[in-house]
Amino acid sequence: MRLGVFTSVMVLLLAGATSALAASEDDYKAAYAAAEAANKQAASLRNQWTTTASTLAAAKKFADGGDFEKATASAKEAEALAKASIFQATSEKERWRDLEIR
Amino acid sequence: MKLQTKITLALVAFGLVMLAFAAPAVFAADKVDPVADAKAFKKFFYDKFPKLKPEDFVNGPYSMDADLYKQWQEKEQFPPYEFSLEMGKEMFSKPFKNGKTYGDCFPNKGIGIRQDYPYFDEKEGKVITLELALNRCREANGEPAFSYVRDEMAALTAYMAFTSRGKPFDIKIPNDPRALEAYEKGKEYFYTRRGQLNFSCATCHVQSPGEKVRTEVLAPALGIVNAMPIYRSEWSGMGTTSRRFTTCNSQIRGVPLTPQDDEYRNVEYYLSYVSNGLPISGPGARP
Numbered sequence: 001m002r003l004g005v006f007t008s009v010m011v012l013l014l015a016g017a018t019s020a021l022a023a024s025e026d027d028y029k030a031a032y033a034a035a036e037a038a039n040k041q042a043a044s045l046r047n048q049w050t051t052t053a054s055t056l057a058a059a060k061k062f063a064d065g066g067d068f069e070k071a072t073a074s075a076k077e078a079e080a081l082a083k084a085s086i087f088q089a090t091s092e093k094e095r096w097r098d099l100e101i102r
Numbered sequence: 103m104k105l106q107t108k109i110t111l112a113l114v115a116f117g118l119v120m121l122a123f124a125a126p127a128v129f130a131a132d133k134v135d136p137v138a139d140a141k142a143f144k145k146f147f148y149d150k151f152p153k154l155k156p157e158d159f160v161n162g163p164y165s166m167d168a169d170l171y172k173q174w175q176e177k178e179q180f181p182p183y184e185f186s187l188e189m190g191k192e193m194f195s196k197p198f199k200n201g202k203t204y205g206d207c208f209p210n211k212g213i214g215i216r217q218d219y220p221y222f223d224e225k226e227g228k229v230i231t232l233e234l235a236l237n238r239c240r241e242a243n244g245e246p247a248f249s250y251v252r253d254e255m256a257a258l259t260a261y262m263a264f265t266s267r268g269k270p271f272d273i274k275i276p277n278d279p280r281a282l283e284a285y286e287k288g289k290e291y292f293y294t295r296r297g298q299l300n301f302s303c304a305t306c307h308v309q310s311p312g313e314k315v316r317t318e319v320l321a322p323a324l325g326i327v328n329a330m331p332i333y334r335s336e337w338s339g340m341g342t343t344s345r346r347f348t349t350c351n352s353q354i355r356g357v358p359l360t361p362q363d364d365e366y367r368n369v370e371y372y373l374s375y376v377s378n379g380l381p382i383s384g385p386g387a388r389p
Contacts, residue, residue: 048357
């Protein structure tokens with residue numbers, strides 16, 4: 001009996017955890033929008049990365065295939081890449097002088 | 103003291119602090135010194151490669167590697183850019199539909215003038231490259247512009263470079279703050295790291311000339327534009343300056359800008375200026 005209750009609790013917990021981790025279409029849409037916004041900011045700084053674009057494309061492809069788990073992960077990766085390119089463009093506004101031949 | 107007065111005073115104080123910070127930036131801009139830059143630029147490369155004569159730098163990787171130099175001399179017997187040169191010569195002399203030719207758009211009918219481009223147009227307040235001037239010439243005569251990265255533009259610039267071979271780069275920076283700004287922005291672009299690989303133009307062409315990236319020997323930045331346009335074995339064809347800039351960007355995983363955007367025009371202005379005095383050697387051939 002005890003084992004039965006324990007198993008049931010574990011199954012319920014696992015099911016709950018899985019549903020909490022699994023990304024939905026809404027999660028994907030939010031992640032994609034955030035990545036696109038960051039990439040737009042990188043464009044305004046004239047410093048987009050090709051890898052941001054390819055990772056965004058990969059996210060869309062996963063979403064088109066209904067795999068929102070991978071689609072959301074790719075969109076989040078694209079956002080991280082876009083944010084790194086923004087950081088690069090911003091910090092280079094001063095740092096480029098370190099390389100200058102004087 | 104009333105709250106409003108306090109806020110006003112605080113804003114004034116903040117403004118003064120901001121001005122104090124802004125002042126050094128204005129001062130720095132006043133200190134743009136292209137002559138000193140070019141001198142330091144040349145000295146850096148002459149010191150780094152003491153065995154090379156100044157004019158050797160226009161031969162890019164061939165001046166850095168003895169084996170490549172031998173291969174290049176053999177290649178020059180039947181240069182791979184010859185077909186482009188022939189095409190450019192024919193295109194250059196063929197009249198547009200309105201009867202005019204490219205020669206009508208340029209000083210000295212376009213012959214032997216490569217060394218004067220890019221120049222700063224004081225009316226427009228911008229840098230004008232040879233590629234841009236050629237397309238403007240076409241459009242002014244009712245012809246559609248050519249792609250900046252394809253064979254037609256490469257052929258035209260190859261012919262114009264060929265008629266200017268041996269003439270020293272003679273890029274001028276007029277006494278106009280906008281020209282100095284364009285030059286400085288070109289310099290900034292050259293040294294700014296970009297792309298996921300975090301490379302600047304200088305990473306390859308200042309820090310590592312003579313070294314290899316995969317199988318390629320990197321060319322020095324000094325004299326690098328003197329050889330444009332170039333036939334590249336890697337491309338199996340000709341490449342314009344625009345093609346070189348955009349592919350450099352994508353190779354470091356940066357999204358290229360549009361050919362002839364201000365950034366590219368400015369960096370060509372900067373690179374050409376610091377190579378003043380070195381001879382035009384284009385069209386060139388590269389591995």
